Amino acid sequence: EIVMTQSPATLSVSPGERVTLSCRASQSVSSNLAWYQQKPGQAPRLLIYGASARATDIPPRFSGSGSGTEFTLTISSLQSEDFAIYYCQHYHNWPPGDCFGQGTNLEI
Amino acid sequence: HVQLVQSGAEVKKPGASVKISCKASGYTFTTYYMHWLRQTPGQGPEWMGLINPNGVSTAYAQRFQGRVIMTRDTSTSTVYMELSRLRSDDTAVYYCAADRDGSGHLQHWGQGTLVTVSS
Numbered sequence: 001e002i003v004m005t006q007s008p009a010t011l012s013v014s015p016g017e018r019v020t021l022s023c024r025a026s027q028s029v030s031s032n033l034a035w036y037q038q039k040p041g042q043a044p045r046l047l048i049y050g051a052s053a054r055a056t057d058i059p060p061r062f063s064g065s066g067s068g069t070e071f072t073l074t075i076s077s078l079q080s081e082d083f084a085i086y087y088c089q090h091y092h093n094w095p096p097g098d099c100f101g102q103g104t105n106l107e108i
Numbered sequence: 109h110v111q112l113v114q115s116g117a118e119v120k121k122p123g124a125s126v127k128i129s130c131k132a133s134g135y136t137f138t139t140y141y142m143h144w145l146r147q148t149p150g151q152g153p154e155w156m157g158l159i160n161p162n163g164v165s166t167a168y169a170q171r172f173q174g175r176v177i178m179t180r181d182t183s184t185s186t187v188y189m190e191l192s193r194l195r196s197d198d199t200a201v202y203y204c205a206a207d208r209d210g211s212g213h214l215q216h217w218g219q220g221t222l223v224t225v226s227s
Contacts, residue, residue: 032211032212034213034214036214042219043203043205043217043218043219043220044153044203044214044217045217046213046214046215046216049211049213050213055215056215087152087153089153089213089214091211091212091213094167094210094212095155095157095158095167095169095212096143096155096158096212097155097169097170098154098155098169099155099212100152100153100154100155101152102151102152103152
């Protein structure tokens with residue numbers, strides 16, 4: 001089983017800042033990595049897939065990078081609506097199985 | 109645009125079953141894999157299983173084997189997830205999520221259904 005570890009668990013930031021979130025896989029997942037944003041009371045929303053491809057309607061301030069076991073999600077200039085929990089998910093195995101990290105909470 | 113609308117909140121007693129629906133619109137129903145996940149407060153989503161586009165094949169997480177059944181009704185563009193022998197730790201928000209190409213990343217999500225298991 002591939003374990004996804006996200007860091008930090010919580011990140012206190014301010015609007016306008018550049019933020020980098022980390023996700024590490026316990027073994028290589030190639031580029032089979034997605035990032036999701038979840039706000040309170042809402043379902044997760046796909047931001048990034050294939051480690052670096054932005055999903056439909058996702059603004060360019062969100063970018064993803066990495067491959068193998070180390071991945072990052074960068075938000076170039078935080079907007080107020082970006083305060084949320086961010087999850088990484090690998091989809092290297094089929095069927096997926098346990099594939100989500102525990103999340104990073106971006107708070108003001 | 110793609111929309112997944114789930115059925116409403118449920119309250120069940122331990123040992124009972126729950127069946128949640130997820131009605132799809134805005135795309136060709138038989139082209140997407142449908143996954144089910146659940147989430148408890150403070151935790152990441154937990155993958156439960158999936159059903160393939162034609163409804164012939166399913167795959168379930170090992171921890172739910174024998175307790176979960178996923179089906180789909182093409183005539184109504186609806187997928188269903190039934191979880192039996194409910195326990196208190198099955199209390200969670202349950203989501204359906206659509207996967208266009210079977211890759212495993214989840215492009216569209218339902219709004220979630222809260223299932224509360226309590227005596």
